[in-house]
Amino acid sequence: MNLSVSNSPFNEEQAAQLNQVLKDLTPEQRIWLSGYLTAGQQVAAQAATTDAAAASPQVAENVLNSDTPTQAKREITVLYGSETGNAQGLAEMFADRLVEQEFAVKLNAMDGFKARDLKKVQDLFIITATHGEGDPPDNALTFHEYVHGRKAPKLDGVRFSVLALGDESYEFFCQTGKDFDAKLEELGAERLVDRQDCDIDYDDPAEKWMNANIEKLINESGVEPTVTATESGQSAQKQRYSKSNPYEAEVLENINLNGRGSNKEVRHIELLLDNYGEEYEPGDCVVVKPQNDPEIVALLLETLGWDGQQEVTINEDGDTLVLENALKEHFEITKLTKPLLQKAAPLFENSELNDKVNDNEWIQEYIYGRDVIDLIQDFPSNNLQPQDLHRFLRKLPPREYSIASSYKANPDEVHITVGAVRYEAHERARNGVCSVQLAERIEPGDTIPIYLKKNPNFKFPFDEQTPVIMIGPGTGVAPFRSYLQEREELGLTGHTWLFFGEQHFTTDFLYQTEWQTWLKDDVLTKMDIAFSRDSDEKVYVQHRILENSETFYQWLINGAALYVCGDEKYMAKDVHQTIQHVLQTEGNMSETEAEAYLAEMRKENRYQRDVY
The missing domain is CATH 3.40.50.80 (Nucleotide-binding domain of ferredoxin-NADP reductase (FNR) module)
Known part of the structure; x- marks a missing residue:
């Protein structure tokens, strides 16, 4: 929210200066500044009370015993466990919104938090990814061990909530978040808002979790919000290019880096970032919003016997798309997951599938290398309707690629290195959704929707002393x-x-x-x-x-x-x-x-x- 004469006590020049300073601050700097100003205000208030008491004991008594309902805001601690920066980015966003509501906030990576201070926290919010086969991210390992160890303190009086990030295609989906959620309750902490488990497409559920927690904190504090939680989230989303607001980047070059006769195809792709308005650093990523192969979409429609031009609902909010476009741009159709099969079984009304989805070992074996077409062919359904798709298919997730160029050397470009994924499985050729789209269906002059993503956990030194x-x-x-x-x-x-x-x-x-x-x-x-x-x-x-x-x-x-x-x-x-x-x-x-x-x-x- 920009300051102006109409929404703040500052004159036009002061508001402009403050907006410029605030624009360049990191979330940690904003939080520190908020604490600094709050502390200064408290010192001034204490001094004023002392002066009032000295001048008139009756005045001081009235100030301290006022009937005006005031409830002190509890101190908030936000901890994140992040491998690729997603959890950290959400934690910074959440902390930023809490500061906007004038809460006192401490934001830390889990490995930057002194574990012995856990017993001192009041309201604890944990945002964590799950790494590998249910493991904590590297920067959450030590804290995870401490919380689950014998030295973990009783947390009576502590309130908490957990936002867990994961990928439903993995067996131990959101396991680290589930671990923290269960253990904090076991240690005596009170759950503020139920744990939210997020798949790859985490934006909407994360937003709902943030809003629910902020609204609960505001309601309990008895203080009028500076801006509603929803408005705060909408403002943050509009500030930069993102999944919901991608940048259409023109393809400048698309070159095969491999020589003739290679078993591989690795593409060097150069994208134009004209007027993007944001820099990137080595270690950061380009995120591409891909499309499913039109041939796979056509085969799926043929298998289902459906008209691709009919309109279908694509989410619980009731948004619609033409079916062919929904299968090409919105739904993930080339990957099966355990939750997908479990949601599909009652919709398919196929007795064999209903029996098999109770067998976890069978699910893990079946989903490997298969897609939605395989599922429909193996377990035919006479009752499945186009309007049912959003009930078991998840959104097509974007793909992240490490940046292969320097912004300082190429300020109007960004380069990525993409290996085309092709393999045979279950008597059909399979292709990587985004990698083969980039290798086969994207040429110089075309545009693709992208956005840049910081990776704070993969940063390089820029000095001549560090090997x-x-x-x-x-x-x-x-x-x-x-x-x-x-x-x-x-x-x-x-x-x-x-x-x-x-x-x-x-x-x-x-x-x-x-x-x-x-x-x-x-x-x-x-x-x-x-x-x-x-x-x-x-x-x-x-x-x-x-x-x-x-x-x-x-x-x-x-x-x-x-x-x-x-x-x-x-x-x-x-x-x-x-x-x-x-x-x-x-x-x-x-x-x-x-x-x-x-x-x-x-x-x-x-x-x-x-x-x-």
Whole structure:
């Protein structure tokens, strides 16, 4: 909300100056400033009361014993556990809105909060993602262990609410949020608002959770709100490009980086950001709003025997779209999840499906590699209607891609590196929704809806004293291209070491000439490469780390910052175990000591991962 003469006690010049200052403040700075002003006001009020008491004891008694109903606002603590920045962004937004309502707010990442202070909190709000197979994000691990450990305090008198982020396609959906919610109640805390579990499309449920909590806090405080919770949310959404307000970016280049004969297709895509109005940093993401393949949509309509031109309801609010467009732009139709099957069973009225959805083991096996077309063919329904789709299909989620360019070097552009996903499953060819759209159906001159997303948990140092180790096989190398491009633009040299891996040297060496140029110009100090299919025995980046074990260890103990980007399930896990092995071997550490060393690196932001 902008200040003006009409909505504040400031004159026009003061309002303009304050608007300029507030516009550039981070959420943490706004919260600090709010606390500072509140504290100053309290000191002034105490001084005034003291002066009044000195002048007239009767006046002081009237001030302190006034019949005017006032209820002190409780102090609010907002903690977040975030892997890719989604939970952090929501926590900052929530804290910002609470400050706007003049609440005293403390905002922290879970690893930045002193666990022993938990017993001192009054109102606690937890916003957390779930990582991997039901695990807490890296920056929530220690706090999660503390809350679930023997040292956790009784929390009588504490009130709380949990916002959990997850992905329904994973078995342990929103597990970390569920863990915190159950444990806080077990410790004696009172739940303010029920836990909200959010799928990938988290905007609307997160908004409802924020509004419900803010309205409850306002009602209990007995103070008039400065602005309604809904108005506050709408104002925040209008301020920048987002999922609900994307930017139509023109495609400038769409180049296949792989050589002829490669088993892979990796596209280098350059997008125009003319007048976007926002900068990005190495480590940030471009988020693309994709569309389903028209051929898949046509096959689904044929399988269902439905008219694609009829209007259908697409959500609980009653919004409608033409069916063909709804299947192309709105609904996710290429992925099955456990909740989808459980919601579909009563709508399909298929007895076999009704029996099978009670078998969790069968569900996990069935959903792998199958889509909605498979489901309809395997479990035909005579009663399913177009108006039923929104009752079991979720919204088509946007796709995030690490930025592969420097804003300082390309202020009107943003580059991404996208690997086209193609595979065979259950006797049908399958394609990645967004990656194959970008590879096959998007050409220079076309536009695609995008927005930029900050990734506060993957940030690089920009000095010449900190050594930097980057590990990025395949398309995981994208943020390191961004980082080195920015270092070159800033004229920085220093110790930088890149590990890159792919299948074949001759066809899959992504951005080869750029790395070679940066090596020659000392922007990149050292590079080790691993091409797994060029030898009888497969060689991956973790093998190159082991071959350079002594040097790698020296870089770490000399203060190197370590970055890993790419596949979580295999690469990131193998790399982590290898680094742990290096610490044990070269540093004479036990396994526990090596893991503690890496945990300390995480706290110091010297070990950061962007894995998926």
